Amino acid sequence: MQKIPKRVYTLEFKEQAVKRVQSGYNIASVACEMGLAEQTARNWLRRSEAGKLEASAGKA
Template identity: 45%
Template sequence: MSKIKRARYTLEYKLEAMRLVANGQSVAAVARILGIADQTLHNWIKVYETGSLVGASSRPISAEQMEISRLRAELARVKMEHDILKKAAVSSTGHCNTIIFAKIG
C-alpha cells in the first residue's frame, strides 16, 4: 500500500489565491482555477484571519516564479471564459457555428 503525498503550497501561493478572492472572484471559481478543493481555500482564509497562515517552506520565491504562478492562474481563468463564450455561442444559435469558433478561438 503506497502512501498518498499531500500537496504542499508556499505562503506566496496561498496569498495569491486569497488575493484573487479579495478581488471579487468566488472561492469556488478560484479553487477550480487553481485546481484545489474549495474547503482548502476556505481553510487558508480562516487561518489567515487568525494571523497564523504559513507556507510549505521558508525559502524565498523569486519574482519570476511568482509571475509564472500568476500567469498560470490568469491563463486558467481566460480558458474558462473562452469555454463559456463557446457554450454561449452554441446555445444562442442552436448549432455549432465554425465561423464563430474561428473568431473566438
C-alpha cells in the same frame, strides 16, 4: 497500497489564492482554477484573516 503524498504549497501561492477571493472572485472558481479543494481555499482564507497563514511544512 502506496500512500498519497500531501501537496506542499508555498506561502506566496496561498496568499495569491486568498487575495483573489478577497478581491471578489468566487471561492469555488478560485479553488478550481488553482487546483485546490474548495475547503482548502476556505481554510486558507480563515487562517489569513486570523493572521495565521503559513507555508506548508514539508519538502518543497
